[in-house]
Amino acid sequence: MSEWNVDFFYEAYETRNVSIFPGSPYMYTDIVKSKKICSLERLKICDCGGDFLATIYFKEFEKMTNAVIVEGYGLTETTSLTHYNINKKFRRIGSIGKAVSGAKCKIVDREGNKVKPGTWGILWIKGPMVSPGYVNGLINKKWFNTGDIATVKKHYYYIAGRQSDLINLKENVDITRIIENYIYEKYMCDKVFIEFIGQKNYIIEMKIYIEIRQNYSKTDIINDLEVKFNSIKLIDLIILEKLAKTATGKVQRNLLLDIKKESK
Numbered sequence: 001m002s003e004w005n006v007d008f009f010y011e012a013y014e015t016r017n018v019s020i021f022p023g024s025p026y027m028y029t030d031i032v033k034s035k036k037i038c039s040l041e042r043l044k045i046c047d048c049g050g051d052f053l054a055t056i057y058f059k060e061f062e063k064m065t066n067a068v069i070v071e072g073y074g075l076t077e078t079t080s081l082t083h084y085n086i087n088k089k090f091r092r093i094g095s096i097g098k099a100v101s102g103a104k105c106k107i108v109d110r111e112g113n114k115v116k117p118g119t120w121g122i123l124w125i126k127g128p129m130v131s132p133g134y135v136n137g138l139i140n141k142k143w144f145n146t147g148d149i150a151t152v153k154k155h156y157y158y159i160a161g162r163q164s165d166l167i168n169l170k171e172n173v174d175i176t177r178i179i180e181n182y183i184y185e186k187y188m189c190d191k192v193f194i195e196f197i198g199q200k201n202y203i204i205e206m207k208i209y210i211e212i213r214q215n216y217s218k219t220d221i222i223n224d225l226e227v228k229f230n231s232i233k234l235i236d237l238i239i240l241e242k243l244a245k246t247a248t249g250k251v252q253r254n255l256l257l258d259i260k261k262e263s264k
Helices: 006-016 025-034 055-064 175-187 218-228 253-263
Strands: 020-023 045-048 068-074 081-084 104-108 121-126 143-153 156-162 191-200 203-211 232-240
Touching: 006 025, 020 025, 025 045, 025 055, 055 068, 055 175, 104 143, 156 175, 175 191, 175 203, 175 218, 218 232
Parallel strands: 020 045, 045 068, 203 232
Antiparallel strands: 068 081, 104 121, 121 143, 143 156, 191 203
């Protein structure tokens, strides 16, 4: 298919004897929210990558199926996976998994210095899967700067978001994932995107874009989030029926300004 279509997914599943499904978080969310009465018990192995999959949809999808979702990580510049959760026994939900064989990783600050273990920093990768050259000089002495903010705990890697999205945030960089999980679980929305504005006196200023089908009060959601997370200040909350996304469900950041104009 040229773009994701949940009806075509069910048609393919029913007619092609499907047991393995590699998908993006948007696809898993759409399947859960479609609420179509259809047994998906043949599904055994499901891969997920490309973005953050909310815990609520992770668990709900597995309830619907016999499948186990394993998350991984890789970029165009690395040509293949660099991190992976091998199976259910060894996976960590919310983690991109351990580095695959041959992949070397380091987490550094903006000056290129290695950070202390357990600290958030920029993920760099080196190995045979990394492209030997790339435009704009992103690869330096065979090390590739992913541009993602990450940390590692007991050999499992976690991603907080893009460096460009978190550039103004000095502390609590994983607050994004915590807030996203809360919004997904409480409001069962389709998509959440958080834009950091700045940080003043330890208060994190942000805008939140929510794609949601139900009718919720903007004021009620703002009050709820600011009470639940007293370290944040919402500059704006934009509720839309549709966020501009790629074919696999990633938010198109360059179109957020247009979306805001349309929402007024």
